[in-house]
Amino acid sequence: MDFAKDTILDRLGSNRFATVTELSSLLGVSTVTVRRYLDLLEKEGLVRRTRGGAFMNEGLVEEPSFGSKQVRFIAEKQRIAQAAVATVQDGDTIALNAGTTTWEIARCLRSRQNLTVVTNSISIASVLVDSPGIRLVVTGGILRERSQALVGPIAEAALRGIFVSKAFLGVNGISLSHGLTTPNMEEAQINRVLMRVAQSVTIVADHSKFERVSFSLIASVSEIGGVITDKGTPDEIIRALQAMEKEVTVV
Numbered sequence: 001m002d003f004a005k006d007t008i009l010d011r012l013g014s015n016r017f018a019t020v021t022e023l024s025s026l027l028g029v030s031t032v033t034v035r036r037y038l039d040l041l042e043k044e045g046l047v048r049r050t051r052g053g054a055f056m057n058e059g060l061v062e063e064p065s066f067g068s069k070q071v072r073f074i075a076e077k078q079r080i081a082q083a084a085v086a087t088v089q090d091g092d093t094i095a096l097n098a099g100t101t102t103w104e105i106a107r108c109l110r111s112r113q114n115l116t117v118v119t120n121s122i123s124i125a126s127v128l129v130d131s132p133g134i135r136l137v138v139t140g141g142i143l144r145e146r147s148q149a150l151v152g153p154i155a156e157a158a159l160r161g162i163f164v165s166k167a168f169l170g171v172n173g174i175s176l177s178h179g180l181t182t183p184n185m186e187e188a189q190i191n192r193v194l195m196r197v198a199q200s201v202t203i204v205a206d207h208s209k210f211e212r213v214s215f216s217l218i219a220s221v222s223e224i225g226g227v228i229t230d231k232g233t234p235d236e237i238i239r240a241l242q243a244m245e246k247e248v249t250v251v
Helices: 004-015 020-027 031-043 066-070 074-085 100-109 122-128 153-160 185-196 236-241
Strands: 017-019 047-050 053-056 093-096 115-118 134-138 141-146 149-151 164-169 171-176 177-183 197-205 216-219 225-228 248-249
Touching: 004 017, 004 020, 004 031, 004 047, 004 053, 017 020, 020 031, 031 047, 031 053, 074 100, 074 177, 074 197, 074 225, 093 100, 093 177, 100 122, 100 164, 100 197, 115 122, 122 134, 141 185, 149 153, 149 185, 153 185, 164 185, 177 185, 185 197, 185 216, 236 248
Parallel strands: 093 115, 093 164, 115 134, 164 197, 197 225, 225 248
Antiparallel strands: 017 053, 047 053, 141 149, 171 177, 177 216
């Protein structure tokens, strides 16, 4: 089912709509089986069924601009950033993906010394470009204006040639059942590479990101080391993460 679900979501992510017949041919299964898959996906809130096919749930692919996200939950993001920076030691090599919370981390790092910061974000690069104590590594790649992220093969190749001690990642959604997600497939891929080259991975996310699901899977929650969030995150989610032996910091 996982392969079938991913294939269906990939097709709907590209075309927004697909017929049962089209999906049957794509998967090599009967139309009855496709309808069963679509029923399950609809129950999970991932697709919307129509006569003869299905649409992608529009909420999954909706992506606010970087500027609009910057002004949401500013105080929470700043507290999360300060908590993240408190774990950074002189000599560390850290990675920051493109995001507004990681941008706040970059602002907190500007006066630090003897650090290497790797990023695929031009907004983070602009924050750190004149910080003398920081060696800044920018991936290069194709610019996504919506998120100000650099993506694609060039960015991926740059990351695969390095290793970092800590990665702080912002995400659009965190679900205990569906994992870490983002609206864009190319950014999801970059984030997966960032996770692979990091010794430790910490998700930095305000309470609005929890139990949300976006279109593209980055990784399961089991693959991260910890989470830094704010006091608005429900206690049951905090307890569930702690039960998974994740280090959780609430600020």
